[in-house]
Amino acid sequence: MKLPERIKISLTGVWSNKFRSFLTLLGIIIGVSSVIIMVSLGSGTQKVVGGQFEELFSRQVYLTSNWNLPYNQMGELSLDDVDYLKESMIGVVDVIPFFRTWKEVTYEGREYTTSVAGVVEKALEVTNLKLEYGRMISEEDVKNHERVAVVGQRILEQLTGSTDYGSFPGLEIRIENQKFLVVGVLGIAASTVSLSNETVLVPMTTFRDIWRMEGEHPEFFLITYDARTGERDIIKQAEYLLNNKYGTVRGESRFMMSGIESEMNLINNIINIMTMVLGSIAAISLLVGGIGVMNIMLVTVKERTREIGIRKAIGASSQDIQSQFLLEAIILAGGGGLIGILVGVGISSLISLILAMSFEWWQGGTPFWVIFLSFAVTTAIGIIFGFYPAYKASKLDPIEALGYE
Amino acid sequence: MIKAENITKIYGKGEIAVRALHEVSFSVEEGEFVAIMGPSGSGKSTLMNILGCLDTATSGRYILNGTDVSNMSDKELARIRNRKIGFIFQTFNLLPRLTALKNVEQPMIYRGVRKKEREEIAKRVLTEVGLDDRLHHRPNELSGGQRQRVAIARALVNEPDIILADEPTGNLDSKSEEDILNILRELNERGITLVVVTHDYSVAKYAHRIVHFRDGEIVKEERLLQDDGGGSLEVD
Ligand SMILES: Nc1ncnc2c1ncn2[C@@H]1O[C@H](COP(=O)(O)OP(=O)(O)OP(=O)(O)O)[C@@H](O)[C@H]1O
Numbered sequence: 001m002k003l004p005e006r007i008k009i010s011l012t013g014v015w016s017n018k019f020r021s022f023l024t025l026l027g028i029i030i031g032v033s034s035v036i037i038m039v040s041l042g043s044g045t046q047k048v049v050g051g052q053f054e055e056l057f058s059r060q061v062y063l064t065s066n067w068n069l070p071y072n073q074m075g076e077l078s079l080d081d082v083d084y085l086k087e088s089m090i091g092v093v094d095v096i097p098f099f100r101t102w103k104e105v106t107y108e109g110r111e112y113t114t115s116v117a118g119v120v121e122k123a124l125e126v127t128n129l130k131l132e133y134g135r136m137i138s139e140e141d142v143k144n145h146e147r148v149a150v151v152g153q154r155i156l157e158q159l160t161g162s163t164d165y166g167s168f169p170g171l172e173i174r175i176e177n178q179k180f181l182v183v184g185v186l187g188i189a190a191s192t193v194s195l196s197n198e199t200v201l202v203p204m205t206t207f208r209d210i211w212r213m214e215g216e217h218p219e220f221f222l223i224t225y226d227a228r229t230g231e232r233d234i235i236k237q238a239e240y241l242l243n244n245k246y247g248t249v250r251g252e253s254r255f256m257m258s259g260i261e262s263e264m265n266l267i268n269n270i271i272n273i274m275t276m277v278l279g280s281i282a283a284i285s286l287l288v289g290g291i292g293v294m295n296i297m298l299v300t301v302k303e304r305t306r307e308i309g310i311r312k313a314i315g316a317s318s319q320d321i322q323s324q325f326l327l328e329a330i331i332l333a334g335g336g337g338l339i340g341i342l343v344g345v346g347i348s349s350l351i352s353l354i355l356a357m358s359f360e361w362w363q364g365g366t367p368f369w370v371i372f373l374s375f376a377v378t379t380a381i382g383i384i385f386g387f388y389p390a391y392k393a394s395k396l397d398p399i400e401a402l403g404y405e
Numbered sequence: 406m407i408k409a410e411n412i413t414k415i416y417g418k419g420e421i422a423v424r425a426l427h428e429v430s431f432s433v434e435e436g437e438f439v440a441i442m443g444p445s446g447s448g449k450s451t452l453m454n455i456l457g458c459l460d461t462a463t464s465g466r467y468i469l470n471g472t473d474v475s476n477m478s479d480k481e482l483a484r485i486r487n488r489k490i491g492f493i494f495q496t497f498n499l500l501p502r503l504t505a506l507k508n509v510e511q512p513m514i515y516r517g518v519r520k521k522e523r524e525e526i527a528k529r530v531l532t533e534v535g536l537d538d539r540l541h542h543r544p545n546e547l548s549g550g551q552r553q554r555v556a557i558a559r560a561l562v563n564e565p566d567i568i569l570a571d572e573p574t575g576n577l578d579s580k581s582e583e584d585i586l587n588i589l590r591e592l593n594e595r596g597i598t599l600v601v602v603t604h605d606y607s608v609a610k611y612a613h614r615i616v617h618f619r620d621g622e623i624v625k626e627e628r629l630l631q632d633d634g635g636g637s638l639e640v641d
């Protein structure tokens with residue numbers, strides 16, 4: 001008897017109890033989708049670990065006041081700290097200050113309140129911001145205190161009511177009644193430092209001239225470092241130097257620092273917990289699912305005792321019967337596996353989508369191996385838990401089976 | 406064709422042991438039509454099951470077509486049930502979820518016949534038993550007589566050496582009974598060996614020979630001289 005024939009007979013068996021089969025499979029469906037979600041999310045950090053990140057972007061530390069402290073104890077950075085850190089730290093490439101304030105931007109009577117950042121020319125390459133049109137603020141601009149601005153396209157959109165981004169450079173806008181010439185347009189790009197296409201960049205020097213109060217202290221530094229130095233090391237050095245200069249509050253630094261590694265550690269912790277929870281759910285549900293398969297197969301064998309007797313009477317061997325019911329169990333479990341794979345891939349894509357919105361570096365996706373593995377595992381469950389019922393079916397005495405009501 | 410020697414069948418053990426057959430020797434020639442009669446519980450079905458390789462004797466030898474079946478493996482027995490024997494039951498024993506056509510195809514699936522050929526043969530045999538207009542009906546959509554005809558078709562498709570029928574008309578009205586009997590007689594006239602268990606003399610009278618059972622033993626054999634319809638008696 002050929003395999004396709006066997007499969008057909010077994011499929012008929014599963015199909016004749018569709019709803020019951022589906023209920024039985026819930027355990028396996030939940031188990032498999034948990035595994036898929038778990039592995040898919042776990043793989044989201046792989047790309048970063050694998051070092052496939054844009055080099056510079058991954059090798060930077062964000063330094064700012066320790067917002068956990070009371071206002072009067074929080075550290076405040078100064079421009080002197082740029083050179084202080086740059087000269088004292090080993091492995092550092094650059095320290096880039098950012099000033100920031102919220103201002104009203106106006107153009108031809110329309111206004112828009114947004115974040116304005118005072119930056120140096122290097123700000124663009126370290127922030128992952130994307131210059132869509134025009135040019136970035138230059139070293140000259142900074143040196144000469146020029147009234148130029150690089151403006152997020154979203155702001156210009158709102159101010160002009162137009163989406164002809166290419167025409168924006170050359171416009172004259174006002175930031176709190178100060179005239180600025182738009183020289184560049186920022187496009188859409190997620191950034192780690194809350195600068196976006198809704199930000200206005202102006203030369204740091206101009207910023208400090210106009211807004212003396214906000215220009216006194218940089219809001220944050222971005223410290224970039226070389227490939228031989230680790231994130232922990234940079235954070236330790238910076239913390240040590242700043243603590244030395246500014247002192248600590250009951251042992252706690254007045255500043256805080258974070259890098260992509262620390263951010264990733266946080267995510268990794270969450271993922272580890274999820275992995276553990278989902279892993280247990282998966283293990284338990286697969287076991288329950290397996291027992292479900294065994295249970296339903298035992299019921300099926302019992303219900304179909306007469307069928308077994310008939311099949312034996314017309315020439316089925318014990319082996320034929322055994323493989324028929326084993327195949328049914330495999331189809332049942334494997335079918336659950338397939339549904340579980342679909343559900344799992346669906347849910348993890350959704351979660352991945354959400355994470356990708358919050359974390360620039362997120363690279364989630366369901367690896368192929370876990371799909372194959374899930375399929376293999378559920379098939380194995382079918383074999384393991386289907387074996388006993390199938391064996392029991394094969395050992396039925398044909399006469400007794402025929403007489404079964 | 407069939408040669409059973411000193412067949413004893415004991416069900417159960419010890420106190421509750423039932424001796425259903427006691428040293429029964431029974432043979433059937435090729436092309437013969439044998440009827441088995443006897444009161445309820447006399448061991449007729451037990452013998453049929455053993456002859457049909459559905460059950461094995463406690464002791465004794467059973468030779469089918471020259472081969473000793475007594476010590477065969479499960480697989481070999483399945484093969485014999487599949488190809489050499491066509492079994493017809495009182496309760497039809499069709500697979501309820503399958504159509505008449507599919508039911509008749511089943512033995513050929515186990516024989517490994519390809520789908521297209523299977524369908525052709527099944528249709529042909531169903532047509533022979535007069536069910537060409539009921540191919541796609543399920544058993545519960547058929548009358549008792551029609552069901553039994555499906556069962557006969559199923560017993561025939563693998564061209565067995567012998568057909569064993571255990572009270573094939575026991576669940577049927579007299580009209581259906583006659584239909585089924587005519588089919589069986591026709592089969593026998595075409596050369597198929599036939600053993601039929603019956604309580605009904607009007608069935609048995611068509612046989613070449615009637616074997617009477619009582620308490621697990623053969624108590625009497627009669628040989629009938631057949632001319633058209635109904636036999637006259639000739640006691641051995
Ligand atoms: N599985 C079994 N276990 C125990 N005893 C059995 C079993 N099957 C049959 N018997 C006994 O064996 C004896 C013969 O039974 P069998 O079914 O062969 O009778 P039968 O001649 O076919 O009767 P009927 O005409 O009612 O069908 C009976 O006494 C019956 O009780």
Ligand SMILES: [Mg+2]
Pocket residue numbers: 449450451571
């Ligand atoms: Mg009987």
